[in-house]
Amino acid sequence: MSVHVSQSAHKIQLWRRLGSVQYRDSSLLQRQHLSSFSSKADRNDDLVTLEASPDTGVATLRMHRSPANSLSMEMMQSISGAIRKAESDRKIQSLILTSSLPSGIFSAGLELTELYQPDLARLPKFWESFQQLYLDLYGSRLSTIASIGGPAPAAGCMLSLSCDYRIMTDNPKCTIGLNESQLGIVAPPWLAQQYIDVIGNRNAELALLLGTLFTPQQALTVGLVDELVCSGDSSIDEMAQRKAAEFIRIPPKARVAAKELTRGTQIAKLSGNREEDTEFFCSFVTTDTVQKTLGSYLEMLAKRKK
Numbered sequence: 001m002s003v004h005v006s007q008s009a010h011k012i013q014l015w016r017r018l019g020s021v022q023y024r025d026s027s028l029l030q031r032q033h034l035s036s037f038s039s040k041a042d043r044n045d046d047l048v049t050l051e052a053s054p055d056t057g058v059a060t061l062r063m064h065r066s067p068a069n070s071l072s073m074e075m076m077q078s079i080s081g082a083i084r085k086a087e088s089d090r091k092i093q094s095l096i097l098t099s100s101l102p103s104g105i106f107s108a109g110l111e112l113t114e115l116y117q118p119d120l121a122r123l124p125k126f127w128e129s130f131q132q133l134y135l136d137l138y139g140s141r142l143s144t145i146a147s148i149g150g151p152a153p154a155a156g157c158m159l160s161l162s163c164d165y166r167i168m169t170d171n172p173k174c175t176i177g178l179n180e181s182q183l184g185i186v187a188p189p190w191l192a193q194q195y196i197d198v199i200g201n202r203n204a205e206l207a208l209l210l211g212t213l214f215t216p217q218q219a220l221t222v223g224l225v226d227e228l229v230c231s232g233d234s235s236i237d238e239m240a241q242r243k244a245a246e247f248i249r250i251p252p253k254a255r256v257a258a259k260e261l262t263r264g265t266q267i268a269k270l271s272g273n274r275e276e277d278t279e280f281f282c283s284f285v286t287t288d289t290v291q292k293t294l295g296s297y298l299e300m301l302a303k304r305k306k
């Protein structure tokens, strides 16, 4: 059996399982319990900071979309923009991706209010921004290091998977993984493939089915992160800088060509399939079934907070 499920096969299987009733502005989907998840209108200009150091060749991209670095469309565009800006400086060879939120949260994944009762005109653009972010980060000419000081679920995990190296704080409260199944959704094939490529087929299979969020120690064991930092050890930022310096010592052309060997096929695959991927996402996420499950998940998060 092939492990590379095609987009069409993936689509048919999901429709069979989840039903194909289209989302309307259904009264079943009430927002009254979800006051803490109100939509956020973003300004593009204050979501990330890029600090480039031509002397070391390292740029640091800090995410600070309060409260949890969840990925709204504007947030994803801002991260993409910062990656491209760093790439345009030929003196920069390495990028550290990190969070500067006081909570330490790396990224809570996609902004849930973009998925729940979505603005239907915005939805395809939102998804295209997600695809673009994956393409920009996974395919970057820069060596990329994720410095993960807090939780990184779902698309937060995608940000880490798209980097070349992952360093995480060893705090059991900080978990990482593709937990989509717990929300009644599923990772798109290109994201699931990253997971398979990084942690292996069997680990990915189980983790995708169960929506596992790994503790740092578990993540290290399955290879989802490369290194842990204990409190008291040198800071995660210092470790990221040291790793960046190690990558910079490799001749850039060879480093980029080596990256192309492992990532080129997947990047080309999504690049040639973006429209179909977007159409599928929009019809899938707007089904009543998915909307109801997302609503329940949001309620659960709000209650847990109380």
Ligand SMILES: CCCCCCCC/C=C\CC(=O)SCCNC(=O)CCNC(=O)[C@H](O)C(C)(C)COP(=O)(O)OP(=O)(O)OC[C@H]1O[C@@H](n2cnc3c(N)ncnc32)[C@H](O)[C@@H]1OP(=O)(O)O
Binding pocket: 036, 037, 067, 068, 070, 103, 105, 107, 108, 109, 110, 111, 112, 113, 151, 153, 154, 155, 156, 179, 180, 183, 185, 186, 187, 188, 189, 277, 280, 281, 284, 285, 301, 305
């Ligand atoms: C082709 C197939 C198509 C199918 C489409 C599927 C798309 C698949 C790809 C990705 C999916 C996703 O990324 S969905 C998002 C999944 N994310 C989560 O499940 C994380 C949910 N959040 C948490 O578990 C926790 O918030 C946390 C562990 C990240 C942090 O916990 P902590 O206790 O420190 O903080 P709070 O829970 O109090 O949260 C703080 C603050 O942030 C808001 N929040 C958290 N997560 C989100 C989010 N994803 N979107 C929007 N807002 C979020 C939370 O409400 C709190 O806000 P307030 O302080 O204002 O109440």
